[in-house]
Amino acid sequence: MITGTVLSLQANYYRVGLDLAIAPDETYPCSELLCIRRARLKKTGQMVYVGDRIEVEEPDWQGARGAISGILPRRNLLERPMVANVDRVVLAFALAEPQIDPYQLSRFLVNLESQDLEVLLCMTKRDLVTSEFWHSWSDRLKSWGYNPLAISVNTGEGLPELRECLSAGVTVVTGQSGVGKSSLINYLIPDLNIRVHGVSAKLGTGRHTTRHVELFAIGDHGLLADTPGFTQPTLNCDPIDLIDCFPEVQDFKHSCQFRDCLHLNEPDCGIRGDWERYGHYCLFLQEAFAYKTAQEAIATADKTLKSKSGHGGTTKEEPRLVTKSHRRRSRRSNHQQLDGSYQEDLDN
Ligand SMILES: Nc1nc2c(ncn2[C@@H]2O[C@H](COP(=O)(O)OP(=O)(O)OP(=O)(O)O)[C@@H](O)[C@H]2O)c(=O)[nH]1
Ligand SMILES: [Mg+2]
Ligand SMILES: [Zn+2]
Known part of the structure; x- marks a missing residue:
């Protein structure tokens, strides 16, 4: 075979x-x-x-x-863009051009954590900022539970270290448009010469240049995917699992003994408190609830539809197209079988 x-x-x-x-x-x-x-x-x-x-x-x-x-059976399936059997995700986030937005960075991180993916955080365009700026961000991101790597395709900083990490398995480079994903891949695999595009001076945001997903060979056994940038990922995580998407909490997670605690107003909860991203947690929690409510509404509508079409006995079984909101599984069911269960049309 x-x-x-x-x-x-x-x-x-x-x-x-x-x-x-x-x-x-x-x-x-x-x-x-x-x-x-x-x-x-x-x-x-x-x-x-x-x-x-x-x-x-x-x-x-x-x-x-x-x-x-x-x-063959899938190990996992990245949501956006849809790539199967991903070993790690390089989240590329620019230190400048476009200006760094901590809330958006947090969203991207939480979205990836909710999919149980190994994240390698790469802060791009290091050549555009001062050492002080980079070090203060580096400290800040360490307090979020990450060990960020600063890279620049202009000076080559951080790129030998990054290359080492990518020599085996499937790596997807993801992030907003214009942060330098394609530039990074061109640097790592010089023969490729894929298209890169300037940041729009007017908006300070990137113009979408990369339009499709493609895997390129890197090192002896690695595959590296360039992907189209997007503005912000959706957070479709089960509310009760959201706290697991914040690595900085894991050390003091035992300070909340309640199994169903959402860490909001519950008395004696030791997680609620003064860590930097707690505000992000509260905002994302609202989104997670909105997602859950929408999902339940869809499930109810589905049931109604089924019982309606059941009358008269002329129902025709058709494979139903699963929309994006269905596709997301809770972190708890993440390890269930993934092969063939997703039916959404190919992203992009
Ligand atoms: N100064 C500086 N500019 C960079 C660096 N990396 C990329 N750029 C510039 O950033 C702009 C966008 O780069 P791309 O590589 O096209 O960005 P992208 O993330 O692939 O964008 P999309 O394909 O739209 O998602 C280009 O003008 C690059 O020259 C860097 O390390 N330093
Ligand atoms: Mg690109
Ligand atoms: Zn709690």
């Missing part, structure tokens, strides 16, 4: 990097195939995402074409 990894999606074709242990030769004259998805996978609503490990059948070696006949 021939297996491989989906590297990118081009129109209706999947570019697949094959797991050939040997260099291309006469038997296997290419290391990549352009594949379609078998109709059977379409019918059962099984989506194929970048990063998916897949089985290929009927390879046409001369034309470098094939068909995806099966998807």
Whole structure:
């Protein structure tokens, strides 16, 4: 059986990097195939995402074409952009241009933590700020429970260290538009020459340049994904699990003994208090509740719909398209099986 990894999606074709242990030769004259998805996978609503490990059948070696006949079990699925089997996420956040916004940075971090992903926080454009500025931010982010790395593609600072971390497994570079994700990837993999774009002087925000997700080979065993930037992630975490998305709390978490405490007004709660991001926690908690309420409303509407269509006996079973809000699982159910359970159309 021939297996491989989906590297990118081009129109209706999947570019697949094959797991050939040997260099291309006469038997296997290419290391990549352009594949379609078998109709059977379409019918059962099984989506194929970048990063998916897949089985290929009927390879046409001369034309470098094939068909995806099966998807191997997924370890995880990043929400935005949708990338499967992610080992770590590099969150790129600019120290300047655009101006650093602690609340937005916190949102990105909490969103990634809620998906149980390993986060490598990279503060970009280090060359644009003073040492004092960087050190004060570094201290601040350490108090948030992170060990940030300062990088600059202009001076090369921090990039050898970063490269070391990316030589194995699948890494996704994510973050707002214009922070320098594509510039970073161009630096790490010089032959690529992917498009980068200037920050809009008028708005101080980036113009969206990267439009799709693509995995590039890095080091001996690594794959690195460039992704399109976006403004702010949604926080669709279960309210009771939100506190677990703040690493700085984990050391004094035992100071709240209540299992169902939301750490708001409950008496004797030792988590409520004067740590810097407590304000962010309270704001995000409101969002998490709004998300839960919306989800419950959708579930109720679903039930009503089902019982309505049950009358008359002419119901036709159709695979229902799952919207983004359905897709998010609670942290507690995160370790449940992920293969084939998500049916949202490919992001972007
Ligand atoms: N001074 C400085 N500028 C940088 C650095 N890295 C990137 N830039 C600039 O920042 C701008 C945006 O860079 P991109 O690499 O396109 O940013 P991106 O995150 O890929 O943006 P999207 O594709 O829109 O999400 C470009 O003008 C880069 O030249 C850096 O380390 N220092
Ligand atoms: Mg880009
Ligand atoms: Zn509490």
